[in-house]
Amino acid sequence: MRAVRGLWRWRGNPLRRTTDLVEAWLALVALVLVLVVAPLIGAAVGAATEGALQRSVREQRHTRHEVVATVVRRLNRSPLDPDPETATARDAHSHVLANWAGPDGTAHHGAVLADLEQPRPGDHFTLWTDSHGHLVARPLDTLTATTHAVLAGFGSAAAAAGLVEGGRRLLVWRMVRRRYARLDRAWEKAGPDWGRTGTGA
Structure with a gap:
């Protein structure tokens, strides 16, 4: 104007x-x-x-798969882990040793982050993997x-x-x-x- x-x-x-x-x-x-x-x-x-x-x-929906993993045991907290008293919901993950099977049927074993506050041996949680069972990030949503x-x-x-x-x-x-x-x-x-x-x- x-x-x-x-x-x-x-x-x-x-x-x-x-x-x-x-x-x-x-x-x-x-x-x-x-x-x-x-x-x-x-x-x-x-x-x-x-x-x-x-x-x-x-593309990610076709190439990434949600699989169920089983806790073998909880791993010691890393010094880099967030303080439990100040952690947000996003930080509420535990380091565990787990077993899971890939979509192609291959068995996998390794240290992962589980969305469990108090993981115990035998507890189940979900992971995202590629077609061969290797860990990948959660796919992007619409x-x-x-x-x-x-x-x-x-x-x-x-x-x-x-x-x-x-x-x-x-x-x-x-x-x-x-x-x-x-x-x-x-x-x-x-x-x-x-x-x-x-x-x-």
């Missing part, structure tokens, strides 16, 4: 300089870019990210993928808007510097007597 008012104000003003008009047009163009182009960039990036992440979700895509879209739109505004400010700063340089040259031409030379004053 300020950009439109600026253009209207300088439209027929006899004191208007070329830089004033350029500055008002820059503000208007920046406003249009921020309100129209930045959201379009955000939507495009969000859609592209959503497509890539949803493909990843489908909601998380969509959330990441939305955040990527908003981030891209904000970054685009910031670049536009930063570019506008940089151009205005350079115009102001040039304006002051021209003003300094004009004062130098006027001389130390402020333009009264030869007037007999």
Whole structure:
């Protein structure tokens, strides 16, 4: 709105300089870019990210399998384990030695993190493995993928808007510097007597 008012104000003003008009047009163009182009960039990036992440979700659902593991024994706490008094629900895992069978029927044995607070030998818990029974991370779910895509879209739109505004400010700063340089040259031409030379004053 300020950009439109600026253009209207300088439209027929006899004191208007070329830089004033350029500055008002820059503000208007920046406003249009921020309100129209930045959201379009955000939507495009969000859609592209959503497509890539949803493909990843489908691929992980086919290649990762949830299997049941059996606790053999609990392992001693590592010094890197979180303090039980300050641990969050996400940290409520125990180091255990466990047995499990992969989707291909192969037997596996090793130290893993179990989502059990007090694991005892014979307790069961679930793990995620690949087709050969090797441990992998839990597959990405659809909601998380969509959330990441939305955040990527908003981030891209904000970054685009910031670049536009930063570019506008940089151009205005350079115009102001040039304006002051021209003003300094004009004062130098006027001389130390402020333009009264030869007037007999």
